[in-house]
Amino acid sequence: MKVRLGMIGGGQGAFIGGVHRMAAALDGLYELVAGAFSSDAEKSKATGVLLGLAPERVYNSYIELIEQEKQRPAHERVQVISIVTPNHLHFEPAKLALENGFHVILDKPMTFSLAEAKQLQQVAASSGGLFCLTHTYTGYPMVKEAKQLVAAGTLGTIRKVYVEYPQGWLSSFEEGTDNKQAAWRTDPARSGVAGAMGDIGTHAFNLLEYVSGLQVIKLCADINIVVPGRQLDDDGAVLLKLSNGASAVLMASQIAAGEENNVRIRVYGEKGGLEWQQADANTLLVKWLNKPTEIRRTGAGYVSSFAQHNTRTPAGHPEGYLEAFANLYRNFALTLQARLTGQTAPAEAADYPSIEEGVRGMAFIESVIASGKSEQKWTDFTN
Amino acid sequence: MKVRLGMIGGGQGAFIGGVHRMAAALDGLYELVAGAFSSDAEKSKATGVLLGLAPERVYNSYIELIEQEKQRPAHERVQVISIVTPNHLHFEPAKLALENGFHVILDKPMTFSLAEAKQLQQVAASSGGLFCLTHTYTGYPMVKEAKQLVAAGTLGTIRKVYVEYPQGWLSSFEEGTDNKQAAWRTDPARSGVAGAMGDIGTHAFNLLEYVSGLQVIKLCADINIVVPGRQLDDDGAVLLKLSNGASAVLMASQIAAGEENNVRIRVYGEKGGLEWQQADANTLLVKWLNKPTEIRRTGAGYVSSFAQHNTRTPAGHPEGYLEAFANLYRNFALTLQARLTGQTAPAEAADYPSIEEGVRGMAFIESVIASGKSEQKWTDFTN
Amino acid sequence: MKVRLGMIGGGQGAFIGGVHRMAAALDGLYELVAGAFSSDAEKSKATGVLLGLAPERVYNSYIELIEQEKQRPAHERVQVISIVTPNHLHFEPAKLALENGFHVILDKPMTFSLAEAKQLQQVAASSGGLFCLTHTYTGYPMVKEAKQLVAAGTLGTIRKVYVEYPQGWLSSFEEGTDNKQAAWRTDPARSGVAGAMGDIGTHAFNLLEYVSGLQVIKLCADINIVVPGRQLDDDGAVLLKLSNGASAVLMASQIAAGEENNVRIRVYGEKGGLEWQQADANTLLVKWLNKPTEIRRTGAGYVSSFAQHNTRTPAGHPEGYLEAFANLYRNFALTLQARLTGQTAPAEAADYPSIEEGVRGMAFIESVIASGKSEQKWTDFTN
Amino acid sequence: MKVRLGMIGGGQGAFIGGVHRMAAALDGLYELVAGAFSSDAEKSKATGVLLGLAPERVYNSYIELIEQEKQRPAHERVQVISIVTPNHLHFEPAKLALENGFHVILDKPMTFSLAEAKQLQQVAASSGGLFCLTHTYTGYPMVKEAKQLVAAGTLGTIRKVYVEYPQGWLSSFEEGTDNKQAAWRTDPARSGVAGAMGDIGTHAFNLLEYVSGLQVIKLCADINIVVPGRQLDDDGAVLLKLSNGASAVLMASQIAAGEENNVRIRVYGEKGGLEWQQADANTLLVKWLNKPTEIRRTGAGYVSSFAQHNTRTPAGHPEGYLEAFANLYRNFALTLQARLTGQTAPAEAADYPSIEEGVRGMAFIESVIASGKSEQKWTDFTN
Structure with a gap:
């Protein structure tokens, strides 16, 4: 039914x-x-x-x-x-x-x-x-694979995470044109206290916590309104401290001219690292201290049950953004x-x-904007 | 409705x-x-x-x-x-x-x-x-873009085409296991006179004629059964002559161990060339004699109406195999x-x-198998 | 002579x-x-x-x-x-x-x-x-090309710079082995106040100022000693403010397990962006708001006189690290x-x-380490 | 001394x-x-x-x-x-x-x-x-690595080889300008019976025999003069049979407009395949039937003694064409x-x-040109 x-x-x-x-x-x-x-x-x-x-x-x-x-x-x-x-x-x-x-x-x-x-x-x-x-983005099979590898301890204790979401579509004052997407996303009355950090920064934040299995506990943000006349942040970078003592960097920008939507995450542990990016969404690079980097691929026989469950076609037939989105719907x-x-x-x-990720995301938005306004280096992440 | x-x-x-x-x-x-x-x-x-x-x-x-x-x-x-x-x-x-x-x-x-x-x-x-x-594969937006560029004469007269479809999944005698896909695809009674050439060679052939806008007029094929016991070809390479005098190479293999489904086409004209491959399906490389190579992308504002029409999401949100397949259904x-x-x-x-492509494809299968058995270099392509 | x-x-x-x-x-x-x-x-x-x-x-x-x-x-x-x-x-x-x-x-x-x-x-x-x-790294032809493009105003006013230098070779306590490189580079008596920031952070910093043509005026650093027993920083990330009001992020790590030496820079202006990385050293990506990304290449006829001057072989014959190093010697x-x-x-x-870059580099080292110890968000860059 | x-x-x-x-x-x-x-x-x-x-x-x-x-x-x-x-x-x-x-x-x-x-x-x-x-090209460390992997039987019996050398620099009638390189390379009196096949086809041929450890025993060539007025071939593709019964394809072109010098080889055996290309010269992809593809890299600790011997810098600091060339001189x-x-x-x-490779190369040139003129499919490779 x-x-x-x-x-x-x-x-x-x-x-x-x-x-x-x-x-x-x-x-x-x-x-x-x-x-x-x-x-x-x-x-x-x-x-x-x-x-x-x-x-x-x-x-x-x-x-x-x-x-x-x-x-x-x-x-x-x-x-x-x-x-x-x-x-x-x-x-x-x-x-x-x-x-x-x-x-x-x-x-x-x-x-x-x-x-x-x-x-x-x-x-x-x-x-x-x-x-x-x-x-x-957490619906992508290779993001699932990344989470599973980290959770299984394959990389050892996590030490560093880089996560980024660069876009260029708000490089000009798009809200001054008839671009409806730009209009509400840059409007504090409809978008909230954050622009880029709410729209795409939360995706990066969610990806960071999902893949690493760690939580942000404090952060230090540089939040910018770059395009003249804009009311909400269109660019920012954040230093973060995670629940196990590791550190991270999160970058989100809507004025990275010429960039599409290449959300990307890199995670490093004691034994190795991993890298995933939407531009090559069906590939997960797994890097090692003393062995060749592995290219793990959507649809391959060797991936985890979580990656397999979220895959529809054989390896080499790329699954994209809509399939990742559909995985959320399907799992639900x-x-x-x-x-x-x-x-x-x-x-x-x-x-x-689910709802917990939603609360964490809103806490991120409020913490990151607060930090952006603070003269203090570190702002506690509270939710 | x-x-x-x-x-x-x-x-x-x-x-x-x-x-x-x-x-x-x-x-x-x-x-x-x-x-x-x-x-x-x-x-x-x-x-x-x-x-x-x-x-x-x-x-x-x-x-x-x-x-x-x-x-x-x-x-x-x-x-x-x-x-x-x-x-x-x-x-x-x-x-x-x-x-x-x-x-x-x-x-x-x-x-x-x-x-x-x-x-x-x-x-x-x-x-x-x-x-x-x-x-x-002709449903991919960037394959549409490739065809439009060639048709518009952007590359000048076409001189050379390389098209390939390497797979590795039949590297072993899979038809001896309970792999149903392998069973019928390697069975002359169900698959026809060709194995790899029918299953994936026809895709490569169709891509070649679609993008170049040219027709194959004669060919010279090296057709192989590599895996012992197999009844149909699992590998082949073909030299081809096209209707405007240009030449081409078509390669299809199911014993290219470790390859997924990276169908790829490269077309060269007097002024430039282009390259598309399924592994990076939302990118079309357009190469020039004296200018930087261009990276054309699905969802970008500058692509042809044919590419735009076959696209659902903004640039950077990858569209994959199912979207390409869905484009056929949608257009129909x-x-x-x-x-x-x-x-x-x-x-x-x-x-x-449509039906003409189907007839051409069957003519390709019969011509290529005939050439594979011939001692003569060139076999006319007849349909 | x-x-x-x-x-x-x-x-x-x-x-x-x-x-x-x-x-x-x-x-x-x-x-x-x-x-x-x-x-x-x-x-x-x-x-x-x-x-x-x-x-x-x-x-x-x-x-x-x-x-x-x-x-x-x-x-x-x-x-x-x-x-x-x-x-x-x-x-x-x-x-x-x-x-x-x-x-x-x-x-x-x-x-x-x-x-x-x-x-x-x-x-x-x-x-x-x-x-x-x-x-x-500033000896690479495509880094020269990047600088020239920025200097010519091709990208418009610069708004954002990302620069990074991830390495993994100090993921373990290498200074406890007979690795002489590790020994002196992690020793405050021989290396100075900084480890990673001095060894590779200065390269990233130099690349940032060289390509952008801008100067760092203040910064906010998260400086870490990750490997137990180590005496100097082996990881860090820095938020930076540049002389024209733009912001930047600098990341340098020696515990990014599995990474080699992929120093990378991305610069974004009003009209477009550019990206260079050592792993693909002969390519400079130039990205635009409304045009295809360009792949500029070492040895191509269209590049600037600065790129051409620092090139020895025709396009497609890769020039590497030693050639970049040799460019410094040759120009000297x-x-x-x-x-x-x-x-x-x-x-x-x-x-x-030359000497000015050297002074800036030492000022970077001292400023970044000072910032790492400060509770204040921003530390002035002084030299 | x-x-x-x-x-x-x-x-x-x-x-x-x-x-x-x-x-x-x-x-x-x-x-x-x-x-x-x-x-x-x-x-x-x-x-x-x-x-x-x-x-x-x-x-x-x-x-x-x-x-x-x-x-x-x-x-x-x-x-x-x-x-x-x-x-x-x-x-x-x-x-x-x-x-x-x-x-x-x-x-x-x-x-x-x-x-x-x-x-x-x-x-x-x-x-x-x-x-x-x-x-x-056989001086590149990762080409050495490829040869060693094949020789050690890592891929099992070799079944298929693709080798190619596409260039675009002779897309126009360059010999009609003051381009001295073009002048002698397209002149039968100075270049010999072959143009592209002698200049770059021999490189591809040498790479094929070097990496695979196999010898060509017969071939079928499509040899073309594409640019009007030219006296020697500027394009060709060859089907080949190797000494162990495997087949191969060799493609060389000087009219592949927009291509630089991306010589590339792919070798497939029973258990896996490998891929190397000059555009990413310090990477060797090793592909497997049921495991992730490996990225082997110049300078890494795990590569063969042959690769290590031909390397000067740590992994991630790219070695290029001149280093490959220098390896020949150094080894000599x-x-x-x-x-x-x-x-x-x-x-x-x-x-x-050495001299044997030189004789094989000249035999290739004469065989491939003879085959190009023959109406017979297969021409024996004789030397």
Whole structure:
């Protein structure tokens, strides 16, 4: 049985809404049956028509969606609600959905503020609903492989992590044009206290904690607004201290002119290191002190069960961003289906970012912005 | 309205059937409503259940599927039939589907023999049905870009083409194990006169003719059976002459131990050259006599409308094999929808491999095997 | 006429001495005629024999070398002295050499302390001798090209620089073995106040200032001793502010297990960015906001006169580390020969690191170590 | 004691003469003491001055050089003569040098014809002189590593080899300009029966036989003159059969527009494969059926003694074309010095291309051109 999916946000012209729909569709595990795609009723309706939804299940607001779906018979009712609105519109719909018994998939960063994030964490806990936060990059098979290698102690104690996310698309004052993506992502009223650090810095942060299995405990940030007239940070670099005493560097920029989205992580332990980057997403380099570097590849027979579970095609047939995104959706569906049938999802399926990662991400945003304003070197990471 | 899709073949355990289903699902343009997934009725049924099909539309044979779907009302009836069986089971179902008014998507190589291919070409012509042959690699955005650059004369007259498809998965006698993929692909009764040349050589051949815009007119082949006991070629290299007088080299091997599926093409003209490979599928290198090599990228603003049309995500978020495959399905659906609404599909949507490519591919198989057996240097390419 | 060269340090078993000799030999511009290769007279003598020197010009100490060479007739006397000893043995011989009318080539970092560096700067100024500091990486043709592109304003105002030098060779307590390189480089008495920051951080720093044409004005450093028992830093990361208001990140590590010596720099301006790394030393990537990335290559016809001047072979025949090192020697010789013949060396030949870079490097070492110990975020860069 | 070197050819403006001199200089094992740099006496003299030679040892012809040097006292006399003239001027000076007791280093291809090559082989044998043919690419450390891995059986029985040498520099009618390199290389009177196949095809051929340890026994060639007006082949591709029954493909082109000199080899055996290319010369990829690909690197501790012997700098400091070339010179000097002191050179030093490789290369040229003209598929390789 396919999981019945409803969507909040993602009207025509939105970028990430389409990505969520492709991710949900790829493996045939979801059926999109309802949506409140826009606060503009006409636009919501038009999107519903395009997507072939029944007209009565295209709503004008998230409240309407939640209230009316709740009244539908159990076998027909939406089970999971995907929320793909800008940041300031994450908390209320997510809270309402959870409170009304729906499971939730939410785009990152989780909320507008850390306070909201903690509140949502409580709501999620008491509701018992499942929750997924779409930190895409941890859905890549070779990122899974990296985490497993570290967790197995293959590299020894971790000593150093470099993580970076360079982009160039905000090198000019894009928010002064009709670029809607730029408009809300650079607007404090819709994006929150952070720009680049919220939009892509949180991805880098999540990748760092996910792969290393360590937590950031303090940090020192250089946060910059480079493009004149911009209201939020578009560049930053952060020195970090991790829970085992290791140190790290995190770099995120939206003014790295000519860069696409080459999120990259390098982790070094006592015995070796590893390197992954989105530009070569199906490769994981594993480096050793006294042996040749290994090229581990998506789809190969020797990789961990976690990497294999998140792979669809044989080695050499590249899996990309949508497949990584779809892995989040797939794992969430498998976990939900297991629960509904009274089973336990295998560890590989249960491995998707959830509410804790969301709270950590919001704590990162607030800590990093605070550090950026501080004259003190180290700022404690608090959440 | 989604296109109603039926599938022949692709029962559980098959590789390519699942790929076709993901490709059809990705863009939300198809609804899989019927299938004859296996000649084993139980297996077909079980696959239908897994895929959530209505039980009455899961059939025990392709004949049943075609006959019964034909009798359904027009608004409900399957419109397109995907055939994903081994080579010896391509011709009959494709012919019957076309003759009964269905549009057809068929896996490559098109048929078991060139004679069948030509017959199917006639059937397709008289039926008026649309036809798509799934030569995946021409679905990549940067392969589209390559073709457009050549067609626009950017490189000047084409002088040389290198195309290759190295694999290592048949380095051992896999057909002696329980590897079903290996079993039928190395079996003359199911695969046809060629092994590697049919399975991957045709992809390389198609890529060569697609990107260069030229046709092979004669060839000289070294065809080998390397692994003891194997019945069909698992390795070969071919010298080729093209319709404009240029020459080319085609290499395909299934015993290139350690290689995955790095299909690659290099084209050289008077003014410059280009290079594309699946291992870095979102990059097209364009090389010049007196200027720096350019790295053209999927999703960039400067690429041709054909590349843009076949792209879903911003530059740097890699699109992979399934997206390339999905481009064939998407373009086929867009072309069909245009026809059904009395419109003309844009050139970008009409750009998918069809029956002519299928006939050329079968002619390649027969010519290359004939050349492999000949003591003469050059064998004419005939179709 | 070949330049007559003397060498201080570089006895058998030393690493960098051999590199200097190969660099001096490559272009046939120098003749090694004298040396004080070791404080161990037997070892110095043996090295002299191996190198085919006249026995009377193999000395037991740098003082002897300088004093005795000074007394030789002008047409025979050493002209340039290369000093390739550990850091604590840089200042005295360099000072004495300059004071006695010799030109000096000195390995980096320039001295043991900033105070020494400034003193040496005065000696050099009053002596009128030529001085070269062997910051190898700025000798690469594509690093020259990078500098020229930035200087020409091709990228617009510079906004961000990333520079890094990851190594893994000190991941274990190598100084506890018989590794002589490790022994002195981790010893405060011979290396100075910094370990990794002095040994490789200064290279990264020099590369940053050279390519960007900007100066560091303040910095914030996280300096670590990772391997237990070690006395000097083996890892660090630095946030930096540059003279035009741009920011930068510098990372240097000797515990990045599995890394070789992949020094790398990325520079971003308003219009584009560039990337160079030693692992692909003959390539300079130039990235643009709205055009394909360019691959600029050593030996190509389109590169700047500075890149061409520092190149020996046609494009595609890789030039490596020794060629980069040799470029320093060659440019120094050309500048000296021009002076001796009353000419002005072309700008391309005069482009080698000198005493000012040495002072900046020592200021970097002292500032970065001070910052590492400070609780304040920003430490002024002073020299 | 340095080896005393004389040079024939290599006057100012010549490309390869300078390369030989840098290669000889790099390791300090040779002293250039004599030369006949040009048939133009003034030019020869001027070159001698530039190189700082004693005027009386700069000769006007190779005959003069050989005759007069022979009369010098043994401790002063030239020991090795490097011949760096165009192909038609290889045989006579080499023969005369060997006959007069000099050791010879000769640029490739060895002679103008196979007949000359065989005659030279006899002269060399009876003279007892040492002989080195400068097939540069086999001097790379990672090519040595590749050969050793194959020889040790690491890949199992070899089944397939791909070797290629694509260049683009003759894409236009360069011989119609004042390009001297193009002029003689495309001139049958100076180059011989082959153009591209002689100039770069022989390198590819030598690399194939060197790394695989196998011999070509028959071949089938497609040889083309692409640029209008050209007299010799500028492009070709060859199917080959090897002595153990394996097959191979060799591609060489000078009209691959935009390509530099990316000579590349891939070898596949039963258990794995390997790949090396000049563009990433310090990397050897070793691929396996069921394990991650290994990246073997110049300078690493785990490589064979042959790779280590041919390396000067630590891993990560790239060694390039001149270092590979210098390895030939160094090994030749070490072998000569061993002989002169009554010792046996170690196998690592004795590993340089010699007269047998030269005869094989000339046989390749004549066989491949014969095959190009034949209507028969296979032409026996004869030498």
